[in-house]
Amino acid sequence: MAHHNGPRKKTRYKFKKDLRKRGLAPVTCVIRKFDVGDHVHIVIDSSVHEGMPHRRFHGKTGTVVGQRGRAWMLEIQDGNATKTVIARSQHLKPQKV
Numbered sequence: 001m002a003h004h005n006g007p008r009k010k011t012r013y014k015f016k017k018d019l020r021k022r023g024l025a026p027v028t029c030v031i032r033k034f035d036v037g038d039h040v041h042i043v044i045d046s047s048v049h050e051g052m053p054h055r056r057f058h059g060k061t062g063t064v065v066g067q068r069g070r071a072w073m074l075e076i077q078d079g080n081a082t083k084t085v086i087a088r089s090q091h092l093k094p095q096k097v
Contacts, residue, residue, distance in 0.1 A: 048088065
């Protein structure tokens with residue numbers, strides 16, 4: 001058997017969308033702005049391939065550190081390490097207060 005190690009391996013159910021949420025997301029997800037220090041959830045939108053963070057960060061919550069082009073830089077605790085994740089706003093949801 002071939003060795004399949006693509007960036008989207010083991011994501012059959014993780015990236016699956018609900019029946020009525022399939023297709024592209026509304027434009028408001030694209031133009032969403034965040035402030036430095038905001039807490040956001042990483043929920044990967046599988047219909048948008050650009051600016052998609054790694055699958056290991058799906059479901060994590062991070063803090064917005066800054067902006068890089070159209071994407072946002074987040075700081076995330078991954079075990080004992082603090083990591084910087086770059087993701088577009090389609091893959092981010094603001095945390096409810």
